[in-house]
Amino acid sequence: MTASRQALQSMLDQLDALQIEADRCAATVRAARRLNRGSALLAASVLMDSAVEHYRGNFTNRAMYTPLLISVLTLAISAHGTTDRRPASHRVRHGIAVAAAATGLAGTAFHIRNVLKRPGRLDWQNLFYGAPVGAPMAILLAGLLGSAAEWVRDTPNHMPPRLFGIPAGRALAALSGLGLLCTSGEAALLHFRGAFHNRAMFAPVTLPPIGAALLLNAAVAPKCRERWLTRVWLQLIMLMGLTGVGFHAWGIHRAMGGWRNWSQNVVDGPPLPAPPSFTGLALAGLAALGLLRDHEDA
Amino acid sequence: MPMQRPERTAMLADPLAEPRGKDGRAPDVFRPGGWVPMRQYRESEPVDFLIVGTGAGGGTLACRLAEAGFSVVGLDAGPWFRPLDDFASDEAEQSKLYWTDDRISTGANPLQLGSNNSGKAVGGSTVHFAMVSLRFRPEWFRARTLLGYGADWPIDWREMWSYYAEVEQALKIAGPISYPWGPKRPRYPYRAHELNAAALALAEGCEKLGVAWSETPLATLSAPRGLAHPCVYRGFCVTGCSTNAKQSALVTWIPHAVAAGAELRDLSMAGRIEVDAAGRAVGVHYFREDAWHFQQARNVVVAGYAIETPRLLLNSTTDRYPDGLANSSGLVGRYLTVQANQAAWGLSKREIRSYKGPPSLALTEHWNYDDRKDFFGGYCYMSQGPLPQLWANTLATARGLWGAPLMEAMENYNHQVGLKIVGEMMPQANNRVTLADDKDQYGLPIARVEYAWCDNDRRLIDHALDFMTQALQAIDASDIWQQTDDTCHINGTARMGIDPRTSVVDADCRSWDIPNLWICDGSVFPTVGGVNPSLTIQAIACRTANRIRALAARGELERRAHV
Numbered sequence: 001m002t003a004s005r006q007a008l009q010s011m012l013d014q015l016d017a018l019q020i021e022a023d024r025c026a027a028t029v030r031a032a033r034r035l036n037r038g039s040a041l042l043a044a045s046v047l048m049d050s051a052v053e054h055y056r057g058n059f060t061n062r063a064m065y066t067p068l069l070i071s072v073l074t075l076a077i078s079a080h081g082t083t084d085r086r087p088a089s090h091r092v093r094h095g096i097a098v099a100a101a102a103t104g105l106a107g108t109a110f111h112i113r114n115v116l117k118r119p120g121r122l123d124w125q126n127l128f129y130g131a132p133v134g135a136p137m138a139i140l141l142a143g144l145l146g147s148a149a150e151w152v153r154d155t156p157n158h159m160p161p162r163l164f165g166i167p168a169g170r171a172l173a174a175l176s177g178l179g180l181l182c183t184s185g186e187a188a189l190l191h192f193r194g195a196f197h198n199r200a201m202f203a204p205v206t207l208p209p210i211g212a213a214l215l216l217n218a219a220v221a222p223k224c225r226e227r228w229l230t231r232v233w234l235q236l237i238m239l240m241g242l243t244g245v246g247f248h249a250w251g252i253h254r255a256m257g258g259w260r261n262w263s264q265n266v267v268d269g270p271p272l273p274a275p276p277s278f279t280g281l282a283l284a285g286l287a288a289l290g291l292l293r294d295h296e297d298a
Numbered sequence: 299m300p301m302q303r304p305e306r307t308a309m310l311a312d313p314l315a316e317p318r319g320k321d322g323r324a325p326d327v328f329r330p331g332g333w334v335p336m337r338q339y340r341e342s343e344p345v346d347f348l349i350v351g352t353g354a355g356g357g358t359l360a361c362r363l364a365e366a367g368f369s370v371v372g373l374d375a376g377p378w379f380r381p382l383d384d385f386a387s388d389e390a391e392q393s394k395l396y397w398t399d400d401r402i403s404t405g406a407n408p409l410q411l412g413s414n415n416s417g418k419a420v421g422g423s424t425v426h427f428a429m430v431s432l433r434f435r436p437e438w439f440r441a442r443t444l445l446g447y448g449a450d451w452p453i454d455w456r457e458m459w460s461y462y463a464e465v466e467q468a469l470k471i472a473g474p475i476s477y478p479w480g481p482k483r484p485r486y487p488y489r490a491h492e493l494n495a496a497a498l499a500l501a502e503g504c505e506k507l508g509v510a511w512s513e514t515p516l517a518t519l520s521a522p523r524g525l526a527h528p529c530v531y532r533g534f535c536v537t538g539c540s541t542n543a544k545q546s547a548l549v550t551w552i553p554h555a556v557a558a559g560a561e562l563r564d565l566s567m568a569g570r571i572e573v574d575a576a577g578r579a580v581g582v583h584y585f586r587e588d589a590w591h592f593q594q595a596r597n598v599v600v601a602g603y604a605i606e607t608p609r610l611l612l613n614s615t616t617d618r619y620p621d622g623l624a625n626s627s628g629l630v631g632r633y634l635t636v637q638a639n640q641a642a643w644g645l646s647k648r649e650i651r652s653y654k655g656p657p658s659l660a661l662t663e664h665w666n667y668d669d670r671k672d673f674f675g676g677y678c679y680m681s682q683g684p685l686p687q688l689w690a691n692t693l694a695t696a697r698g699l700w701g702a703p704l705m706e707a708m709e710n711y712n713h714q715v716g717l718k719i720v721g722e723m724m725p726q727a728n729n730r731v732t733l734a735d736d737k738d739q740y741g742l743p744i745a746r747v748e749y750a751w752c753d754n755d756r757r758l759i760d761h762a763l764d765f766m767t768q769a770l771q772a773i774d775a776s777d778i779w780q781q782t783d784d785t786c787h788i789n790g791t792a793r794m795g796i797d798p799r800t801s802v803v804d805a806d807c808r809s810w811d812i813p814n815l816w817i818c819d820g821s822v823f824p825t826v827g828g829v830n831p832s833l834t835i836q837a838i839a840c841r842t843a844n845r846i847r848a849l850a851a852r853g854e855l856e857r858r859a860h861v
């Protein structure tokens with residue numbers, strides 16, 4: 001009697017373990033797909049932003065086509081990843097994500113070189129109007145998120161997901177937190193250039209740094225299941241990124257000729273595709289929180 | 299029934315043919331065809347302040363006095379434009395902004411009058427000015443004592459510093475984060491504009507020659523402001539800005555003045571200031587809509603700029619003041635001081651397209667602050683962006699090209715790069731405005747303007763031309779040539795000072811002779827410094843408004859407390 005009871009118990013335990021395992025697996029895939037979505041948003045933002053800005057710069061250097069190409073590819077792999085429910089990484093996807101990250105680094109170097117070539121070097125004029133030093137960071141982040149998605153997805157069943165040897169949830173929280181900080185820094189620079197003439201321009205320089213602090217805290221603090229404040233805050237940032245497009249559309253309307261003169265004002269006015277990068281990063285932050293919750297040890 | 303839209307033809311009625319500021323309304327400069335309500339005063343009722351001229355001096359003062367609660371009427375001989383409706387991207391059409399009434403220009407170095415130095419419009423010359431908004435070097439306010447030339451101003455630079463800040467805020471000046479010269483100043487309200495290739499060429503030249511350069515603080519918006527659009531960098535600034543980005547008096551002080559209860563009358567030419575037997579100004583005769591009118595006033599302010607201001611004072615003689623009003627010193631019309639405006643031009647291998655954007659996006663004030671030179675005074679120089687007609691004109695007149703050579707030179711227009719100074723000329727008593735026998739369309743004696751350079755002026759010009767030529771050589775420009783004869787900005791002719799014998803007005807812009815007659819424009823400058831004057835004119839006007847408030851509060855508007 002006891003023996004059969006024990007056998008039953010062990011069977012139930014095994015079933016439980018299997019269920020947990022399956023949950024974990026689903027959780028890593030879920031997190032990976034979330035990361036794919038974040039990466040997609042960033043890539044879309046890069047695609048449109050660099051298309052407009054590099055068109056404005058007449059594509060004087062052929063390298064200026066690179067971010068367009070690589071962000072299209074990043075979009076494609078993100079779409080593929082988002083629809084893929086298999087718990088295993090994909091070589092091509094991973095390769096392209098790494099290439100995107102590398103493009104971000106190279107782009108940053110290019111932009112810095114452009115700034116240093118101009119009279120005045122590293123002065124405000126060139127930071128405002130030279131090649132934006134922070135912009136290629138978005139494609140770097142898109143690449144990093146895409147590649148993180150592959151790592152997380154690839155986690156063997158019985159292991160907690162890890163990135164660069166750190167539990168993946170924590171690593172991602174740190175990455176998206178830093179990403180938010182940098183992107184907010186860029187918004188600060190450009191909104192300072194616009195003299196914060198509209199009070200709404202303060203939103204992307206105040207909300208994201210707080211979100212970043214919450215995420216960085218999540219990255220290092222002891223385990224905690226809920227983190228509802230961080231979650232709500234990130235959702236707020238997601239919303240801000242989307243409404244930002246509306247504000248920028250309003251900004252375009254304020255220029256001479258408004259939307260009737262869209263062909264000039266979309267190019268010269270506030271960049272429509274820029275604010276959603278916040279949404280992408282907030283999504284990544286939420287994925288990190290998801291990982292942290294689903295893998296207590298992660 | 300659908301609302302009827304105002305008829306387009308009515309909206310675009312010629313502002314030069316018929317006044318717009320009347321019947322209790324004024325044109326809304328921010329809305330095509332729009333109107334705003336405007337207070338109206340009766341001519342038979344004396345207003346607190348009647349201001350002749352609504353430019354940098356008069357427009358600013360009208361605004362500040364109205365805001366302080368005084369009743370204010372402003373007269374301007376020019377039309378009241380709505381830039382969005384009335385300004386064309388056409389140099390010839392836009393000559394409607396200039397004061398081109400007859401004047402006689404003589405002397406050893408006669409001034410070229412018109413487009414480059416005076417405007418005739420509500421908003422004055424600021425409607426077509428180049429927006430460069432610079433502060434004086436502090437020492438210039440005590441040029442005689444500290445630097446050994448010219449005359450001292452009766453105002454301390456520290457006081458001016460706060461009025462400069464006030465004007466910079468009011469105009470949302472777009473300027474650099476840190477300005478390389480002079481004492482600390484607060485951050486400019488708007489960020490500097492993007493430099494065009496012409497400005498970058500200046501910067502490169504300065505770096506090669508080892509002198510500092512800077513983005514030019516400009517009165518044009520680098521971000522939206524109210525209903526005014528930000529700059530679109532099309533470079534039509536000195537022919538009037540059709541986007542309202544340019545923060546001229548027309549779109550800043552004037553709308554505020556109207557909102558605060560001032561009445562401004564356009565196409566109203568003041569011909570004579572009336573003074574009563576007791577020697578007090580009582581009003582102004584002015585010509586509007588084919589008739590002479592008389593507006594009574596408790597105080598009269600003349601702000602017609604340095605030629606029309608002395609002309610009006612000299613034209614208002616009475617038995618008691620046979621030499622004109624406020625002229626017991628004999629200095630009304632004297633010390634006319636312009637600024638040197640020479641240039642060096644060359645060709646760049648790169649495409650420059652200097653006409654893109656405001657014309658003077660970068661400058662160096664190095665020679666305003668470095669005293670190791672063989673002349674008194676200083677100069678700044680700025681990047682240039684002449685529009686095609688002006689450029690063809692310059693090549694034809696200053697360089698003497700005509701026919702095929704002119705056509706050929708014009709083909710290089712996109713590669714042209716130039717540097718131009720605003721240089722301090724010395725105040726000289728014999729450079730002056732007097733009255734000629736000829737009469738203008740209103741039957742008023744016209745101004746006769748006499749000008750001659752002194753040795754110091756020539757030394758300054760030589761120094762500047764030499765230095766700018768080096769700067770062009772340093773950036774490998776070819777075909778370099780010098781434009782040696784040009785001037786801009788007319789000042790002086792009613793200088794301020796501390797002594798009634800050697801000046802026309804006191805530090806408050808109040809005439810020494812007639813306590814309720816004031817002069818508030820570029821005429822009051824004892825010296826002109828090496829920077830463009832409008833910021834200083836507006837700062838002086840803000841100060842005058844403050845002083846008037848203080849004097850009124852003490853009951854000293856009616857008569858002077860001392861002297």
Ligand SMILES: Cc1cc2nc3c(=O)[nH]c(=O)nc-3n(C[C@H](O)[C@H](O)[C@H](O)COP(=O)(O)OP(=O)(O)OC[C@H]3O[C@@H](n4cnc5c(N)ncnc54)[C@H](O)[C@@H]3O)c2cc1C
Pocket residue numbers: 350351352353354355356373374375376413414415416417418419420421422423424426427428429430431432536566567568569601602603604606607610787788818819820821830831832833835
């Ligand atoms: C092409 C150009 C570019 C310039 N660029 C700059 C620049 O970049 N920076 C700068 O600081 N300055 C610049 N200036 C100079 C600046 O515009 C003037 O110094 C300034 O506007 C002078 O102010 P004001 O009040 O003395 O006279 P104005 O602004 O000229 O105003 C005088 C007004 O009085 C009116 N008026 C005169 N007489 C009468 C009368 N009898 N009755 C009725 N109305 C009368 C006139 O119609 C005019 O509207 C520029 C000027 C020009 C022409």
Ligand code: SF4
Pocket residue numbers: 518528529530531532533534535536538539540541542543544655656
């Ligand atoms: S360049 Fe800017 S300031 Fe000049 S006319 Fe055009 S919009 Fe106005």
